[in-house]
Amino acid sequence: MSKHYAGIILRVYPGSLAEELELVPGDKIIEINEQPLRDIIDLSFAMADEEIDLLVEHADGEREIISFEKDMDEELGVEFESAVFDGIRNCANHCYFCFVDMIAPNMRQSLSIKDDDYRLSFLYGNFVTMTNMGPRDFERIEKFHLSPLFVSVQCMNPELRAQMLRCPGAARIAEQLDNLEKAGADYHTQVVLCRGLNDGEELARTIREIVARRPHALSLAVVPVGVTKFRTDPFPLQQFDAESAARVIDEAEKWQKKLQQEEGRTFLYLGDEFYFLAGRPVPPTEFYDGFPQLDNGIGLTRNFLNDWEQTQPGPAAYEEPVYLDVITGTSVAPVIEELAASVQAENLHVRVLPVANDFFGTTVNVSGLLTAKDIIAELRRQEGPRHGILIPESALRSGEDIFLDDVSLQQMQQEFPEARIEPVQTGADYRRALTDWHHYHKERAGETAYMWQSNAGYTKNP
Structure with missing residues (x-):
């Protein structure tokens, strides 16, 4: 393998070995111990050594060899822009059913x-x-x-x-x-x-x-x-x-x-x-x-x-009426409707809204392929008070508040300023949101990328 590729650093973790070595986002790792790298698999095994010569190219084009010693299981503490440095291998097929x-x-x-x-x-x-x-x-x-x-x-x-x-x-x-x-x-x-x-x-x-x-x-x-x-x-x-x-x-x-x-x-x-x-x-x-x-x-x-069954519900009653709309794909709607109906909380009014997928076609019925435009259209068709909207987190781009049609969660929120919009994913999320709406909020994880670990393991950044 004579050709050289670069692993471009996306993020350096505070207190990490990479920070100690003064690596920064945008730096490119070219070689480890004179071994070219195709992906984080090559990098992981090369970094298992205790004595390392790291060939790095900085943003200004200058190349530098950084030599250091480390424990065998010591992590570098970086994320890369891509797990494969030489590019994703493309599909050679032309399947009847390619989505x-x-x-x-x-x-x-x-x-x-x-x-x-x-x-x-x-x-x-x-x-x-x-x-x-x-x-x-x-x-x-x-x-x-x-x-x-x-x-x-x-x-x-x-x-x-x-x-x-x-x-x-x-x-x-x-x-x-x-x-x-x-x-x-x-x-x-x-x-x-x-x-x-x-x-x-x-x-x-x-x-x-x-x-x-x-x-x-x-x-x-x-x-x-x-x-x-x-x-x-x-x-x-x-x-x-x-x-x-x-x-x-x-x-x-x-x-x-x-x-x-x-x-x-x-x-x-x-x-x-x-x-x-x-x-x-x-x-x-x-x-x-x-x-x-x-x-x-x-x-x-x-x-x-x-997950729903194992989650302790919130208070059994609300002091004032709470009106919540629950967005779902049409296929799983009966399941969501049955769960929502089982919630016995005074002053809680839940409306489950199965959204037909006009964007991709109504034969596409899963929640994860709903677009913001279809969700917004369904919400506009509904009348009456609305304090909150629960949307399936799977409809958002991983790690971002963006739908498949490139509408942001913030833009959707502007369409319905009277209601708080909360993405929900697990059964626990749904049950907590319905039974304790005033206190429910879950921070979404940031965009995930693969990080190197020196024990040849691969994990998504939590």
């Missing part, structure tokens, strides 16, 4: 990035198809013990997978999973289920072959395909309805019972949308085996309900 291809034109550029980078899979839990990976990548996975990874399988039929991903290399899925296992890596898997394509017998085959790959295969999640009104791909995609969703649940339950009998865990999980579509309750907590794919939305509703 990035279905976003609105002229939205911010970051929403149009098609990443398919195994490093971000390890660091962030992003799902990858592995169609752009070669022998050196698997060698690196083995060398640095990069495990677990998150793999978008979609199906185990080679020809069908190549067709769905529109990539001939996608047919090598079994070989690529073999390569992961030979490299000593475990992996979580996902299927984006497309009605009439990879469901039915194809799904049964996929489940059977992934199950056979335990213990390297850690879990398998099945989620329904989502389609927005901006989709221009000519291939016809059918979305699931109540009947077809029920068939998926019934088939999955057969496998789940078998797997639970074999090893005492479920292993195979369905996205909440299947249960909502079929009008069935989400499974109990023990079904989710500790929620290994919670960041992928698997078990999100059950986790939310548990």
Whole structure:
């Protein structure tokens, strides 16, 4: 690896080793002990040494070698602008169901990035198809013990997978999973289920072959395909309805019972949308085996309900009437409505407002894809007093008070000066907000970036 890349420092933590070395935001780390760096993985392992020569380029272009000694487990104490210094590895596929291809034109550029980078899979839990990976990548996975990874399988039929991903290399899925296992890596898997394509017998085959790959295969999640009104791909995609969703649940339950009998865990999980579509309750907590794919939305509703139930409610009454509007996506609205109705607090008036997603299309029904314009339009349609508005925090850009349509939370607040707007995320947030509104406020975490830790661990900055 002869080419040099730079890790650009975004933030230096007070009292850290980096501050002691007088590093500042904007400084670029080029080499450690004469080793070029591609990403924070290279940097982390290089920094495990106790004697360090750090090649740094300052904002004025001047380069400097900073030599120092450190404890093996001593942290540098910086965040970088990006976890990958040599650029995100882009997707080589043209999937029938690519959601990035279905976003609105002229939205911010970051929403149009098609990443398919195994490093971000390890660091962030992003799902990858592995169609752009070669022998050196698997060698690196083995060398640095990069495990677990998150793999978008979609199906185990080679020809069908190549067709769905529109990539001939996608047919090598079994070989690529073999390569992961030979490299000593475990992996979580996902299927984006497309009605009439990879469901039915194809799904049964996929489940059977992934199950056979335990213990390297850690879990398998099945989620329904989502389609927005901006989709221009000519291939016809059918979305699931109540009947077809029920068939998926019934088939999955057969496998789940078998797997639970074999090893005492479920292993195979369905996205909440299947249960909502079929009008069935989400499974109990023990079904989710500790929620290994919670960041992928698997078990999100059950986790939310548990959080609500485990939270002590606030006072049982308000001295004066309190009127609260609760914004939600249409899919989870029945759950929110049931919880709100269960709150018995005198003088509390709660109105749950399911917001139809006119921006992306009404087939998009999750709270996290609601835009400010649609929320504002729904609120304007409502009459009567309003003291507070609860909006789903998932609709805001991570670490920022900005919606997908680039409207800020402050701009929304200006539209409704009579009401206080509070983002809420967990079941605990909702219950505390409803039962103790006058004292409820939760500071949102700042924008997260990955920071280096000298024990070869990777954590998001809290």
